[in-house]
Amino acid sequence: MSSLAFDSIHLTVMPNAEFFLTYPKYKLAILALLTLNIGIYAAVDTLTTAVDALTWVILLVMFELETVKAAPFNERTLHAVRNVLIVVIALVFGSYVRDNEWLDVVNSLLWFGLIVLLELEVRWPALVERHRQAFWLVTVLVFIGLIGMVVAWLMQSEWLDAYDALLWISAFGVIEVDIFNFLKLTRD
Template sequence: MSNPFPSPHYPKFKLLILALLSLNAVTYAIVDTLTSAMDALTWLILLVIYELETHGGKPPAAEKTLERGRTALIAVIVWVFFSYLRDSEWLDVGNSLLWFALIALMELEVRRPDIVIQHAAACWMATIGIFAGLLAMAGIWLWRQAWLDAYDALLWITAFGFIEADIFQLLKPKKIG
């Protein structure tokens, strides 16, 4: 069985981020609601699946399993969203909508890379806009002194920025037109 995270090629900061996200999920399970804990854990597993799909050297037979897993996790995330909506947790609702937009772009990249290549500039601008919105959400939580939520937001932005979106590639301007 091949190692999905080969040590010479898998940066240590990615492992550190995954460890911090795991601790984050445990923290939510201890000090916050079950919904928040499920939200954190589901996103963590989804991030690992995206990482396996993009860099893990998965065997072809695992592709369908990972796709089904992604779909199930996204269903849980939608359920969490409606829980936030029901409880009128408007910051969480807005934050969830931004993350849905990011996931939609990532799903497009995984399932239809031809469309992403064809519309690279639009996808790049959308990703930059989504990350700007997520940073604004973190800023609102900081302003409201919601420290755990602000830390959580910044940690997830870092995780997706470095692990999934490859922030260094993302910041390179794309040709428009």
């Protein structure tokens, strides 16, 4: 990556073709499926669910770009954009509460919990490291709750929501948390 400075604004040039060629294909496939879900929700569901899906995809991409050190913005800008996205997600959550969509409410609360865990890991890594076992346990419990949401939607015959929830669990588990390494709880 190369960086340019314009009037004290730090801008990182977007990843080049080599980045995309070496980036894991399964991650690109998951991102493609999540992007497809935005269109599906826009076509067959409400504007609220389409905005919700779009906001979460952007948030996931931002976390991933920051993780692989390929973010197009400096850290301050990333945090500001992420905060705006979280506000949009909170507004969508409010609409779920208003419309008594309780499965969506519970699902949103679990995802909020996961975002809090990710934010703690990004913004206060020393705190997370001091409480590594508790952090690990809470994360596992959140993922168990999210898997429970898939089961709940299947029981309600909400196939698209169940598929979407399973895809998001895969996305965050594989892309963001790297679940395979995370599940190896290290004990010092």
